Amino acid sequence: MQYKIEHGPSFAWLKVDLSPGDELQAEAGAMVRQEPQVEMSTHLNAGRHAGIFQKLWAILVAFVRKFIGGETMFVNRFTASQGGQVVVAPSLSGHIVHKMLDASSRLFVQTGSYLASTGAVDTKVRFGGLRTLLGGEGLVLLECSGAGDIWVNSYGGVIPIEVNGSFTVDTGHIVAFDGSLDFRVKSIGGVKSFLFSGEGLVCEFSGQGTIYVQSRNLSALVGWLSPLLPA
């Protein structure tokens, strides 16, 4: 399998040449174009070997997401028995980052930032905690594990930050982070700053690993647009 990230950093898309036997899983609705021999099938995003409980969990999460806004609960899988090309793109302006996972590593991806992954990578929905739902900036994470490629997309530019110790990131600016990091979602300062600082919720990381941070925040765009809408 060969891939190219083109048109970055503002409007990146991912172009993948599938060899026979390769499988690309992508966020629902991401397909831009594909060669006619590429086959697409749609699956519930509940993990590859999900039991009935995990599937119900995925549906519940999708239901909650419906209210706080976000991704669909479905993914598309592309295969090509004779090989073929498929192009996928995220919905917001920004860049795409590739990461290679090995069998022992995990990557947590903010659900809106998941673009695509290859066959062996498993994606499961995880909540960042109840408080994230109350904050409006729902930190709903996809836990990605298994050996393979993964592509995440950012709103705006993306900066990898190597953390050794502790580090704080606004939840709306998180793209992805290594599973080796511990994280805790909290409001910055007390109740007063939670309500008035405009910072909302932050994620406090500790340990060693990489965090991918995006230069724009979708909640901030929504917050800017909302008062301008006609009543």
Add this chain to the structure above:
Amino acid sequence: MHFEVQYNPAHSLATAHLSPGESVRAEASAMVSMSPSLTVETNTGPQGRGGFFTKAKRGLLGGESFFQNVFRASGKAGHVCLAPRLCGSMVVHELSGQRDLLIQGSSYVAAPDSVDINTQFQGFKGFFSGESLFFLKASGTGPVLMNAFGAIEEMELNGEMVVDTGHLVAFESGINYEVTKAAAGWISSFLSGEGLVLRMSGRGKVFIQSRNPSEFGRTVGSLLPARRG
């Protein structure tokens, strides 16, 4: 008349340079700035081409503004700068009189009078995806200015290609196309989030944009407060 495009790919701006006697028609609201010597008239398309119904059809179905502004350099040369509403690139396609260009309604920006813009009614709306499929047909000779949401890829089709309707900007006439479901069944097409796709075949130019305006609208729109009333 010639177009000059600057600031691609993110925030493009096009300048139409007019010699004395020349004019350019642009989508209403596209004007950014203009030379004081130019005259502007608002009309519903080139005179004598198509009746009211044709023009109304273009406006209502084409996704393009019903009214177009004509910028004319009568005595002296001048220029007018044009910009689309969304972030992204602009591209100029030169029509040679041989092949027409079919342009997704919202991607058309401007053309001189030597180019005729007509509505090709594609009576099929993406009722799952919310993407409407209406094309304007540009024929004649001269440049056509188009905008894309995101970057633009100009590809030479030779064979077959499946394109998401929300990512298609334009394609040359002579290419066969068929509107189909993205997956085999209706239910999985709906769940796949792809809705409808165009299955294209033949030879010719296809312009594709790297972002989908309706998808962006849904992503941001789902987070906005509900409209009252």
